[in-house]
Amino acid sequence: MSRLFVVVVALLAAAPAAAQTAREARPLENLKVLTGWTRAEVSDEMQRMSAALGVKCDHCHMQGNFASDEKRPKHTGRRMLQLTLELNQEFFPAHVPAEGESKLGRVTCYTCHQGAATPRMSAGSGELR
């Protein structure tokens, strides 16, 4: 009886961890630019993007369907990620992000956006055009 109890407890304890591993192993749907990144890395970059642009998830994603491409800003987001990756590769290839920094490289979303959805062009300008 006590042996059965131990087995049940052990199974219950292992279940959430197993679910977590399964979730991590499941590939992210519709990932086109950050390919090869782990779920945790993508998730971390998404948090950074949100903070850098001062927007929430639903700025780019459909609520309840994150894989959907329906929203235009998602396409812009992909393009801008591409721009940033290329820029870092070509102009700052030696930069190695420190612990807790964006995996993108020296130039991040925040570098230009600094909390605003539209980056600024000059000192006098607010959000231009």
Next chain:
Amino acid sequence: MTTRRMRSRLCRRAILSLAVCGLFAATSAAQVPEPEPTRPGIAESPTITVLKGLMVPQFEVEMRHFVQALGLNCGGCHARGNFASEANPRKETARKMIEMTRSLNQKYFPGFVPAEGETSLGRITCYTCHQGATEPKKSAPLPGR
């Protein structure tokens, strides 16, 4: 006799008017080589290797944009008293950054036309990343700093 007199009078008049015309032509010809009103030329120098082909006023506008964007003065990149000098390594970095900005604008914002007074670089400017600081930021400043 009368015809002769008339002829000589006509002749004299013709000579006079020719002389007046000649004088007029001479004075107007003398006005042609006058130096043209100061029209701005293209900023040229052996050390202008990246920002080429800009008219002098636009070149100066670009320099002022750099100053504002990086929070420096001319001495940030230029040796005092010799703007053409390459002594300051920041000048070479700036060139690299201008090339970077140009290639970005060309590839990602080709349809953008800068408005009057804006930098000719395009949608992405020095200020876009630098925002008044020599070193552009990577992330939001940590709270309490």
